[in-house]
Amino acid sequence: MLASLSLILLCQLIGEVVVRGLGLPLPGPVLGLLLLLLLLLARDRFALLARGPLRNDGVETASKGLLAHLSLLFVPAGVGVVQKLDLLASHGIAIILVLALSVIVTLLVTVLVFRLVSRLLRQQEVP
Amino acid sequence: MSDNPFSLWVYLSQSPLLWLTVTLLVYATTDAVSLTTRRHPLANPVLHAMWIIGAFLLMTGTSYTTYFAGAQFVHFLLGPATVALAVPLYENRKRVVASIVPMLVALVAGSVTAVVSVVLLAEFAGLPRDVVTSLAPKSVTAGVAMGISESLHADPSLTAVSVILTGIMGAIIVTPLMNRTGITDFRARGFAAGLAAHGIGTARAFQVNEIAGVFSGIAMSLNALVTSFLVPIAVTLLVR
Numbered sequence: 001m002l003a004s005l006s007l008i009l010l011c012q013l014i015g016e017v018v019v020r021g022l023g024l025p026l027p028g029p030v031l032g033l034l035l036l037l038l039l040l041l042a043r044d045r046f047a048l049l050a051r052g053p054l055r056n057d058g059v060e061t062a063s064k065g066l067l068a069h070l071s072l073l074f075v076p077a078g079v080g081v082v083q084k085l086d087l088l089a090s091h092g093i094a095i096i097l098v099l100a101l102s103v104i105v106t107l108l109v110t111v112l113v114f115r116l117v118s119r120l121l122r123q124q125e126v127p
Numbered sequence: 128m129s130d131n132p133f134s135l136w137v138y139l140s141q142s143p144l145l146w147l148t149v150t151l152l153v154y155a156t157t158d159a160v161s162l163t164t165r166r167h168p169l170a171n172p173v174l175h176a177m178w179i180i181g182a183f184l185l186m187t188g189t190s191y192t193t194y195f196a197g198a199q200f201v202h203f204l205l206g207p208a209t210v211a212l213a214v215p216l217y218e219n220r221k222r223v224v225a226s227i228v229p230m231l232v233a234l235v236a237g238s239v240t241a242v243v244s245v246v247l248l249a250e251f252a253g254l255p256r257d258v259v260t261s262l263a264p265k266s267v268t269a270g271v272a273m274g275i276s277e278s279l280h281a282d283p284s285l286t287a288v289s290v291i292l293t294g295i296m297g298a299i300i301v302t303p304l305m306n307r308t309g310i311t312d313f314r315a316r317g318f319a320a321g322l323a324a325h326g327i328g329t330a331r332a333f334q335v336n337e338i339a340g341v342f343s344g345i346a347m348s349l350n351a352l353v354t355s356f357l358v359p360i361a362v363t364l365l366v367r
Contacts, residue, residue: 008207015210026355027271029209030348036213041220060218063211066204067340070330071173072154073205076198077269077291078177082184083191084288087258094252096296099265099289102245103297103323104304106266110237110319110346111310117229118315 004053004062011035140189146197153179166334168299173327177291205270205326212329212344219341226314230345233315237322237346238353241266242361250366259366261285263358265293268325271351275358290325297324298331313339321346 014035016028024031036059043049053059081088088095139145157172157179164170184194195202216223223230242263249259260281264272269290276286301320310316317339320328325347333340 005207008210011210011213012206026352027209027268029206030351032206032210033213033216033348036210037217040213040217060214063214066208066211067215067333070208070326070333071158072151072176073201073208074173074291074294074327074330075150075154075176075180076195076202077287078173078295079180079184079194079198080191080284081177081288081291082181084285087285088288091254091258094249094254095258095262095289096292098245098248098252098254098262099293100296100300101248102241102265103293104300105244106237106241106323107297107301107304107319108308109240110233110322111305111308111315113236114229114233114315114318115310115312117232118226118312121228 001058001062004059007039007053007059008032008036008062008066011039140187141193143197143200146189146194147200148197149180149183150176150198150201153183168302168331171295171298171331173330174295174299177295209268209326209348212348215337215341216344219338222314222338223341223345226342229315230318230342230349233318234322234346234349234353237319238266238350238357241323241350242354242357243365246361246365256366257281258285260362262289263362264354265289266323266325267351267354268347271355275355279359279362291327294324294327297328301328301331302335314342317342318346322350325350 011032012029013032015030015032018024019026019028019031039049039054040059043054053062154172154176157170157175160175161167161170161172180194183189184191245262245265246259249262254262260279261276261283262285263279263281264275264286267275267290269287272286272290273283276283297320301316301324305316305319313336317332317336320332320339321343324331329340329343329347332343
């Protein structure tokens with residue numbers, strides 16, 4: 001468990017270092033995600049890597065534990081709304097309507113384009 | 128016994144322990160309620176934890192800075208949780224690779240829609256210029272959105288609020304909207320959730336279906352990348 005968490009943090013750390021170092025416009029943890037993915041794929045190819053957290057689903061179990069509580073992690077940032085109550089009082093209704101409409105349009109466009117292209121390629125629908 | 132009945136409160140309210148405990152307790156409660164409603168969209172645990180804790184802070188006159196000193200330990204885990212998305216992605220890699228073309232086309236269409244629609248609607252609603260630019264990156268995960276906002280000299284804290292509001296509204300709307308539209312493909316549903324509503328949409332997607340969660344996580348990561356390039360262009364072209 002501890003080794004698995006260390007590996008996850010290490011991936012994030014390397015991600016941050018590379019992103020800051022090269023001035024890339026993507027978040028460090030996303031690069032960390034790619035790194036962990038590559039490690040998992042490399043492990044399947046080279047038996048040498050299958051040790052420590054990369055053995056017996058170690059890092060898999062730790063990751064699923066973290067993801068099981070993903071919603072919780074947004075609560076501290078969400079409470080930050082209290083800092084913007086004055087702005088929400090003056091423009092709140094307009095802001096909320098604009099965001100709601102935009103999110104609905106975005107959801108529909110994305111899902112319909114995905115389905116359309118998928119159908120054009122005659123892919124099987126995943127139930 | 129302390130001399131002053133308030134001194135204990137003064138001590139506790141300044142300590143990270145109290146606010147970390149409050150965050151976990153309130154969330155554990157709202158999550159349990161969400162479970163008993165079989166994950167009804169309106170019982171969104173983030174939404175309800177947010178206003179309950181927010182109201183508690185207002186009633187006790189606690190500043191957000193004091194609260195965050197405790198809650199930051201939870202907030203910190205967002206980074207590792209993003210890295211952890213590699214695992215469901217790895218486990219479903221065959222399915223993901225098979226859907227690469229629809230994903231990339233939907234990514235471009237969705238990213239453009241997310242930015243253009245919010246800028247045009249905000250202009251139409253007559254919101255001030257700095258509010259419009261602060262809302263533009265609202266479909267991207269908070270850390271990246273605030274960076275984009277800063278580079279445009281907008282208000283990063285307003286951006287953070289609009290990101291959270293967008294995520295929560297997306298998480299509430301996505302299931303009923305997709306059911307009504309008759310879309311049963313969980314790859315497409317999840318992808319849309321992650322693109323439009325970033326991490327909160329992804330958390331919701333994982334509650335509904337694992338495949339939806341995987342595709343949502345991918346959409347969130349890719350959208351962060353595309354939107355970083357898109358928002359500055361859109362703001363130059365669209366904002367008066």
